Amino acid sequence: MKIALDAMGHDEGPAKLIEGAALALREFPDIAKLFLTGDTPRLETELKRIGCNDRRIQIVHCTQIVEMNDSAVDAVRKKKDSSVSRAVDLVKAGEADAIVSAGHTGAAVAASTIKLRTLPGIERPGIAATMPTETNLFVLIDAGANTDPTPRQMLDNAIMGSVYSRHVLGYANPRVGLMSIGSEDEKGNNFTRETFDLLKSSGLNFRGNLEGHDLFENPVEVVIADGFTGNIVLKTSEAIAHAIFGWLKHEIYKSPIYKLGALLAKPAFKAIRKKTSADEYGGMPLLGVNGICIIAHGGSSPYAIKNAIRMAVESIRHELNPHIVQEVKRYHESSPAPHTHATT
Amino acid sequence: MKIALDAMGHDEGPAKLIEGAALALREFPDIAKLFLTGDTPRLETELKRIGCNDRRIQIVHCTQIVEMNDSAVDAVRKKKDSSVSRAVDLVKAGEADAIVSAGHTGAAVAASTIKLRTLPGIERPGIAATMPTETNLFVLIDAGANTDPTPRQMLDNAIMGSVYSRHVLGYANPRVGLMSIGSEDEKGNNFTRETFDLLKSSGLNFRGNLEGHDLFENPVEVVIADGFTGNIVLKTSEAIAHAIFGWLKHEIYKSPIYKLGALLAKPAFKAIRKKTSADEYGGMPLLGVNGICIIAHGGSSPYAIKNAIRMAVESIRHELNPHIVQEVKRYHESSPAPHTHATT
Secondary structure (H helix, E strand, O other), X not given: OEEEEEOOOOOOOOHHHHHHHHHHHHHOOOOOEEEEEEOHHHHHHHHHHOOOOXXXXXXXXXXXXXXXXXXXXXXXXXXXXXXXHHHHHHHHOOOOOEEEEOOOHHHHHHHHHHHHOEOOOOOOOEEXXXXXXXXXXXXXEOOOOOOOOOHHHHHHHXXXXXXXXXXXXXXXXXXXXXXXXXXXXXXOOHHHHXXXXXXXOOOOOEEEEEOOOHHHHOOOXXXXXXXXXXXXXXXXXXXXXXXXXXXXXXXXXXXXXXXXXXHHOHXXXXXXXXXXXXXXXXXXXXEOEXXXXXXXXXXXXXXHHXXXXXXXXXXXXXXXXXXXXXXXXXXXXXXXXXXXXXXX | OEEEEEOOOOOOOOHHHHHHHHHHXXXXXXXXXXXXXXXXXXXXXXXXXXXXXXXXXXXXXXXXXXXXXXXXXXXXXXXXXXXXXXXXXXXXXXXXXXXXXXXXXXXXXXHHHHHHOXXXXXXXXXXXXXXXXXXXXXXXXXXXXXXXXXHHHHHHHHHHHHXXXXXXXXXXXXXXXXXXXXXXXOOOOHHHHHHHHHHHOOOOOEEEEEOHHHHHHOOOOEEEOOHHHXXXXXXXXXXXXXHHHHHHHHHHOOOHHHHHXXXXXXXXXXHHHHHHOHHHOOOEEEEOEOOEEEEOOOXXXXXXXXXXXXXXXXXXXXXXXXXXXXXXXXXXXXXXXXOXXXXX
16 A cells, blocks of 8 residues: 655654654555655655665655645645645545645645545545543544534534444444533534434434543443534643643652652553553544545654554555445435535 | 522432531631521431531522423423522522522523523623633633523623633633634634634733643633533543543552552642542532522532532622623623624
C-alpha cells in the first residue's frame, strides 16, 4: 500500500513527521511507498539528520504551507501547491491510498472533501476520534468536521462509526449512543431529539442517549455527536486529563515525602498517562471521503505520527471504505431515511 | 435570612440533607430560619438520629416527592404538594429568601421559573456551575437550564454570570469567554458565531472564543455556553476526573510498591480530589429567577449540602438579584440588543 504524508503540516515543522515516518517504515512492511509532500531540501536534511535512507520514501516537492490562520476553504483554493493539497492530489490520482496530515485540520478536511468527494450515499464526512475507557475503545464521531449537521448526516456518521468500530477496531456488534444531557429518551435539545428518532428506527445497535459518566461507566463503542459538541467533548476531555496531572505534579512537589511516594508509584502514573494520551491513537480518520484521510494532532510526537500512519495502514488493510459504501447502501435501501434540513 | 431546603429531594432520601442542614446551621449564624419541606415523621426521625434540635428549623409538611422519571413541567403542574414545590412556594410567599434543592433539576428549574417568574429583562434563567482551575474559579453558564437558547438569552447569561462572579465570587472585572471549538473569532457553529457578535458589542469584558484547554490554561471567570453544551462540558469534566482517579487506583493496586508510593503521596491526591470534587462548590445558582434558587447534585454529601446552603447565604448577603436587575437594565439601555429567535 502507498501512503502520502503531509510532511510540512506540524506545529514545529517537518522534524517530528520525518521521525514518525521512519518509525512507521520500520514497523509496517506493508507500506510499499511513502510519499512525503513538502520542501525537498528541508525534507532531505531531516532524513539525513536521522540517518533514514529507506528506498520506499519518495519526496514530492511543493512550495506552499497552509498556516494555522488560513481559512480552510481559501487554503484549498489558493494554495494549490501546499503540502496537504499535494498529498490529497496523490490519492486523487490513484498514486496513493491514504493521506496522513497533522497540519491545519480544516484544510485537510476541505481538501479531502473537495478533491476526493464523498462516498456514494454520504453527504458530509465526519471525524472519528478514538477514546479509551477502562475496558474498551470507543469512537466519537463527529469530532469536528461538520459543526451544523442535519439529523440524516448524524445517522450517516452512526453507520460509518459502526463500520469503523467493527472492521478496524474489531468489535463484532458495536453499540451506538447519542451524546446528550441525560440518559432518558426525551433528554437533549431539539436537534438531538430529532436525531434520536432517526437512530432509533435505523436498525443500528442503538442504545439511546448517554451523558458524560456513561462514556466510562456504561460504555458503548460508537458515540454520536454533531461536530461542535464532539469537538468540545474531545478537547475538554484532553484538557481535564492534562490539568489533573499538572495539578497533581504541583501538589506532589510540596513535600519530599510526596515526591518519594510519586517516584515509587511512577509506573502506575505512566500507565494512565499513556492511556489518556492522544498519542496512543495517533490520528482520527475522516470517514466518508472517497479515500483514506487520517487527521493527526498539530503537536504530534513521532510516536503519534507512527500511530496515525498505522491507522491508515489498518484502514486500507480492512477495506474500510468498501465496507462503508456497502453498509450505507444497505441501510438506506432497507429504511429510507427522510431527508431533513440543518437547524441553522 | 431564611432558607427553604427541599428536604426530600436527594437520591438517597432525606438523611444526607438533614446532616447537611445541621452543618450549615452550626456554621452560618446569619440563618434565622431553615425550612425543611417534606414528610414530617421522616424528617423528625432524621433530626433525632443526629441529635439536632436547632430551634431555627421549621418543618413544612408535604405529601409528595418528585421522582427522577417525572417530567419537569408535569411535576410542577401535578405534584403541587411536593417538597420542591412547597419550598418554592415559601419564597413566592416571601417567607423564605432562597430555595436549595438536590432533587430533580428540571423540576426545581421549572418550579422556580413558573412560580417565581424571571427577573425584569430576563427571558430565561441559566444554571451557573462553579469550576476550578489551578489559579481561579470560573462560572460556566448555562449548565443545563435552557438547551435551545437564543443569542440574546446567551447575552443575558453573560451579564448574569459576570454579576455573580463579581459580587459573589469577588472578581473585580470578570473576563467572559464563549465556549467554542477554536479560539479564533470565526470558529464555532452557526449559533455561536451569532452569539459571538452580540457578546462582542455588549460592553462586557469579552475575550472571545475559548476551547477545552483554554478553560485551564488561559482561564476567564465566566464561560458562556448553551445549556446543552454547558451540561456536556460539566458532566464530561466530572466523568473524566472520576475515571482518571479510578484507573489510577486500579493501576496502583497492581503492585505493593505502587501502593506504598500512593500511601506516601496520599495527601497530594486528596488535595486534587477535593479540588476536582463537585462537593466543594456544593450547588449551582439558577440565575435569572426572581428569588435565590440553588441546585445541588442528587448524590450530594452532607458537606456538599452545607456548601449549597452557603451559596444561598452568600447570594442573599451580596444582594445578587438586585445587582443582576441593575446590570441587565444598564446593558440593555446602553446597547439595545436585537431580539433574535431560537434556532429550532
